[in-house]
Amino acid sequence: MSGSVLALTLAGAWVGVGLGVGALLARQGQPLATAATALVVWPALLPLLAPPDEAASRPAGGPFAERIRGAFAALRAALVDPALSAAADAATLDPIEAALTRADARIAAVDRLLEDPAVAADPASARLHQARAHSAHEVEEVLRKLVTVRVQLGLVALAGDTEPVRCHLGELAARARALEELAC
Amino acid sequence: MNALTLTTQVLRDPDSVAATADRNDLARLAPPLLALTIGGAAMLGVAAGASSGPLQSLFAATKLPLLFLAPPLVALPLVHAFADVCGVAVPWSRLGVATLAGLARSGLLAAAAAPLLWLPLSLDTEYHLGVLAFVATFGVVALPALSTISRAVPLGGQQRFMAVVGSLLVLGLLTAQTGWVLRPFVARPRAEVTFLRPVESDIFSALGANTRSAAGDYRSDWQPSGSGVFRERSE
């Protein structure tokens, strides 16, 4: 390979790879400025092409994490059953689970704060305790109602009436939204 | 984080930009950091080429950002490999942000150093002294980038010192050779202004000859010859 050809090849390869990386980033939904930057500094932007780390993006589990995962897994398993699948769309559970998980993570964060003796001794911590207890009670209520929904699913299987299931899921979705508003 | 805040943070505490950087930070910060690097390096290039007219300034302003960017990017896999084998896990995204932040810091310092370089060059300094002044200025402003990249490697691991020293040596070598390939930045007096000169010899032999010339020693008969892919082949 002659010198100039190799040099041009190397330069062209750099720009070509940069264009490719930029195109992939743009398809990924990255801002145009970031994709354009890849033309020059694509070696530094290669980590953006890797799939995001699911475990890292999930909030740290709190005191209700296991129960939330178990409750939704059981409910989804029930909805997979052909006799019950018409009762509700499993996708409607996703925002409810996400809201509960975030609420659980916030409760865990407050628990970590309250472990600090200085925070626990502060007079304002009484209000923190109260807010924590209220959030925990709301999460417990939603988890209890999830069990009710599973009972309702059984009734659907027998009577074919999907309305109560939809009503309960709607109520749960509203309570989940209220959990978010508590946080705001 | 707006541009002014980022600029201030990059200058005062670049390590904090990279310390907790993740993918989202890398995507968000890459464009402004690149812009700071290119802008600052271009300003230094304008100063370096000013003694030979606006065209040389334009050429130098175009090439100097490449001199800043290419060596760390080419050496990035090696820096990560060094850290990996020494038992130190440094995420790629953190290394990427640290590299770009270090380069941006150097770019900003280059912009600040531009008038300091321009002053002696504007007084018709002897050519070889001018080249050495440019090399010295570039070295001073580029060192912070190297230190930011090396500090991106977390503490711990075995032979971390070896990993850091090895990375810095390779970065220095690549930077020196890239500068030689992209010359001229300071044009010879009465020479034709060109964008690039033929690639001849390598940086070490050329720097030695230049130093001797600056000291007035023209006895050694060093002549550049084509090297690398650009060398002349005898058929």
Add this chain to the structure above:
Amino acid sequence: MSNAAFAPPLPALVGAHPQLDEPAAPAPSTIPAPEYHLRPWVQARAVGGVAALGLAAGLAGQDWALARAPAGLAVGCGVFMLATPALVVGHQYLRLRAAPGALVAAVADAFARGGVVALGAAPAVLWLAATSDMGPTVGLLGLLGIGAFALARVLANLVDVERRAGGSLEAATGFSLLWTGLAALIGLRLLFAFLF
């Protein structure tokens, strides 16, 4: 961080297995074969890295350099094939505790780490080779440096596997030093034979 696009980080040490931590000292022949994983992806990456380094050093049109590009790979494989049997035989003959599989894994781990560095160095060497005559020189220096690092790593690994097996550290260190010296001499001899 571990995902499909990037190789998983190298583990702290290959060859540390629960069986080796047992306080009892059965004869070597009764130690169950360790369940060390060859980690094909890591070993392939190491081989690719050394090959890439050689290619990068020789690619800039210098025919003699290109012909010697596989030197690193040849030396690595040669040392592994020639010296490792001596390691295993000598280790067992001296009644040291570590299992043969752990010894081989220790050597393979050092090779893998050297290969990772070689892979990282390949772009830099390619750039230098394309823009100067320094390619072969830098490639050779890099190979020597990586070889020295790999041998130092092997020494540390061998002492570590013996320690985990509950053996004598003094005996292990002395034997490992001797073997590492032998491997270095073999490597240098092979390198010179390949290059000149």
